[in-house]
Amino acid sequence: MPSYDVMPEVQLYQPTEVDDALNLAEKFRQQGWLLGGGQDTYGWLKDRAKNPTALIDLNDIEAFKGIKATSTGIEIGALTTLRDIIRNPLINDHFEILAKAAGRVASPQIRNVGTLGGNLIQDTRCWYYRRGLACYRAGGNLCYADSPEAMNREHALFNASRCVAVSPSDTATALVALNATMVIKNIDGDREMSAEDFFVGPDTHITQMTALEPGEILTGIKLSNEWSNARYYFEKIADRDVWDFALVSIALVIKEEANTVKDSRMVCGGVACTPYRLNKVEQYLKGNPLSEKIITNAAKIASQGAETLNYNHFKIPLMENLVKRALRS
Numbered sequence: 327m328p329s330y331d332v333m334p335e336v337q338l339y340q341p342t343e344v345d346d347a348l349n350l351a352e353k354f355r356q357q358g359w360l361l362g363g364g365q366d367t368y369g370w371l372k373d374r375a376k377n378p379t380a381l382i383d384l385n386d387i388e389a390f391k392g393i394k395a396t397s398t399g400i401e402i403g404a405l406t407t408l409r410d411i412i413r414n415p416l417i418n419d420h421f422e423i424l425a426k427a428a429g430r431v432a433s434p435q436i437r438n439v440g441t442l443g444g445n446l447i448q449d450t451r452c453w454y455y456r457r458g459l460a461c462y463r464a465g466g467n468l469c470y471a472d473s474p475e476a477m478n479r480e481h482a483l484f485n486a487s488r489c490v491a492v493s494p495s496d497t498a499t500a501l502v503a504l505n506a507t508m509v510i511k512n513i514d515g516d517r518e519m520s521a522e523d524f525f526v527g528p529d530t531h532i533t534q535m536t537a538l539e540p541g542e543i544l545t546g547i548k549l550s551n552e553w554s555n556a557r558y559y560f561e562k563i564a565d566r567d568v569w570d571f572a573l574v575s576i577a578l579v580i581k582e583e584a585n586t587v588k589d590s591r592m593v594c595g596g597v598a599c600t601p602y603r604l605n606k607v608e609q610y611l612k613g614n615p616l617s618e619k620i621i622t623n624a625a626k627i628a629s630q631g632a633e634t635l636n637y638n639h640f641k642i643p644l645m646e647n648l649v650k651r652a653l654r655s
Contacts (some may be wrong), residue, residue: 333371340383342602344511347384347543352513353406354380355540361385362405362444365436370449375458390443390545393417399550404443404509404543408497409434411442421549423558423577427500430562433569443544445497446524447536450599451571452481452491462488462532472635479637480573483629483645486571490635492596494571498525499595500560502603503577504553509546510538518548535599553579559652562595563644572596574641576648580592580611587611592652594628594645604628607649616653625649 341347351358359378361367363386370376378432384390389404393414400416408428411417417425430438431445445632449455450463450472452471460466471478472490498521506521515614524537531537538544559578575595581588586595590611607624614620625646 333368334374334377336371336378337380338383339380340386342386343655344387344389344545344549347382347387348511348513348541349537350382351543351605352541354378354382358382359633360543363407363436363440364444365432365440366444366448369407369456373456373458384543390543396548399548399552399554401509402412402442402549404446404547405441405498407620408437408442408445411497412437420551420554421504421558423503423560423579424474424497424500424549426560427562427575427577430560430575431496442497442547445495446501446547447538447544448494449535450491450654451494452489455491462528463491465533474636476635479638479640480571480596481635481638482598483632483634483638484602485527485529486599486633487527487532489528489532489599491599493525493535493598493600495601496562496572496575496595499575499577499593499601501547501549502601503579503591503593504549505591507550508544509548510542511545512539512542521547522601522603527599556581559655561648561651562650574644574648576645576652582616584613588615592628592649595647596642597632599646604649606630611653621650621653624653 339350357379359381361381361383391403393402408431411428412425419556454470455461455463459470461470471481482492501521504639508524510517526537556579562572562575566571572595577593580590590608592607606627610627628649629642629646
């Protein structure tokens with residue numbers, strides 16, 4: 327019988343060059359585990375909930391790190407630590423909402439080593455799934471969280487399809503609000519996609535949370551000047567101020583002109599299997615002043631279509647109040 331006090335046996339690879347990392351990712355595909363900061367990795371392995379044959383440690387690849395200005399905005403390496411994002415002057419001067427979101431991830435110790443890419447592609451925190459139960463997401467035929475006796479206060483209000491687990495990433499909500507572009511590499515080349523399309527729900531991939539395919543690596547994130555220096559708001563509500571994942575969070579970027587909303591992007595975390603963009607709210611706000619009546623109506627629109635479970639009814643007023651707080655700011 328295996329001992330759960332030690333890590334399971336797994337082959338470790340530590341490439342230093344991009345091509346070597348891509349070749350390893352292609353060689354092992356589903357059986358290879360890509361390691362960034364590693365804070366989400368070790369629990370999975372120790373609990374035997376995931377059983378890769380190869381651990382591909384990307385931390386020595388300098389090409390996947392750093393923050394630089396470009397003619398169109400900013401590029402961030404996926405292995406850039408959350409601490410560096412929080413402290414970077416380029417991000418704080420132009421895309422402060424990302425720094426604020428990164429600053430709410432876990433604890434200072436984790437932010438020191440945790441990476442942006444790792445925070446984005448971490449798997450859901452649903453404890454039924456993490457305990458190794460054969461739920462839909464794990465390849466079974468049942469959602470343990472969506473049953474009369476389940477404990478599901480942290481689970482989804484929107485867009486559930488068999489699985490009701492939510493996306494745990496704090497930085498994902500900010501990047502979807504900023505209309506970020508994700509840079510993905512494999513041995514055949516690069517591809518790019520919007521952050522909004524990068525995160526996928528169970529209706530698309532019941533066993534995945536992102537559009538990454540086997541053999542692919544998320545290598546970078548691009549932020550366009552389109553939303554540089556817009557007005558920002560980010561807030562995360564959790565049971566504890568540190569460590570905990572969001573019960574509900576909100577990320578808002580907004581542009582105003584002549585006292586009316588010219589354009590906006592509003593995204594909630596903790597309410598859906600992906601970062602949940604409030605498209606109807608954005609449409610309603612466009613061309614309107616941010617009066618108290620408009621703000622109240624926007625909050626009601628935000629929660630339309632919510633489907634509650636046994637214990638997550640509280641998320642509806644919480645979400646509505648966060649929309650109000652964001653717009654009043």
